[in-house]
Amino acid sequence: MEPIRSQYEDDPDMMEIVLEFAAELPERANEIERVLAAGDFDQLKTLAHQLKGAGGGYGFPRITEVAGELEHSLKDGVRGDPIKGHCAALCAVLRAVVAGKGD
């Protein structure tokens, strides 16, 4: 996957908190995998909901989009492979985010 950068990484008001938010994302991905493996779908829905709400605000509309799909499916009662698929897609996006400015 192409590296993902924040739309706001050059915004002086945002730079600092964007970096902080981005640096946390790999750990969010690990958490999603743990919670999925444990079958805790309520917690999984909360994680998806929070990422959906925050992602776009930090300049990552793709996170909002993919996390929204996961949340939506969970709310609809979808379980099993489709959920695993959504989680894998979300984790891939989270891990593709470039936290620093240099590359």
Added chain:
Amino acid sequence: MNPEIPNTNRVLVIDDSEPIHKLIEARLRPEGLEVSSEFDGERGVERAIAEQPDLILLDIDLPDVDGFEVCRQLKDHPDTRDIPVIFLTGTTSTDSKVKGLDLGAVDYVTKPFDQVELRARVRAALRTKRLQDLLEHQSFLDGLTGLWNRAYLDQRIESELNIARRYGRPVSLILLDIDHFKRINDGHGHLFGDIVLQGTAECLPVYARRSDIVTRYGGEEFAILLADTSLRAAAYVAERLRTAIEGRNFEAHGETVVVTASFGVACTLNLSSELTRETILNAADQALYASKDAGRNCTHVMTENGIISVASFNGRSGGRPSED
């Protein structure tokens, strides 16, 4: 305390997500806004009551109670009813937007929010709040003297009495009435009467303490509300005000007119009746009338054992029997 135009720049954010708080702070700080954060509904309501923010951004999905319920509580509480609420919603469903607006929210922002939109909606809500505050402020001012008016006093007495009941702290009230005001008006004209009222109004906040609430109670009567103040301290303030008014001369057509006032003082800790706005106002009023009966330009206080002059009240405190 003199009436001042209130600021409107404090925003309380109630949301369970730390990244959202940081995001909103980063977006609103450059606008010169003070942002504070709470993570659940119960604490959010408590904080709103305690800090009286100018705007509340409220998440609908909270861990304890949902945002709709929080909004309902805010709108039910007299101290938070008029604080505008903007909902932060993750859903785009029309139902929940309508529900929020019907509960009294002024607006909603859909997460993830566009920063320009967030700022614009916050500015709009604060602009309305500011106008609302100004109107309220105006409605509590006395036009002639620029002091707070009776409506403001009535409201403040209620809230100070609530604090007094809860924490057992004393609240005192001074009432004063300009002596022979009708004679001043008739003898020197109403314009001069207005000058006397304005001059007295100017002098009161100077000789009261900063925290005292000085109001024009009506006609030639003024009231001063003294929070956290004993009868003794209030009697001292009253005497200081009385001396200040007596010492301030007014000029009418080259003639010097001495203006005096009579004072009545009451304190919540020295009332024998139940603590209400009416009982403390009545007590101060009765003490004021005792001053009028005693020849004016003097101060009387309401004690547990009835009304006495400030001189005998001070004498009693020194352990000596009163001499007047």
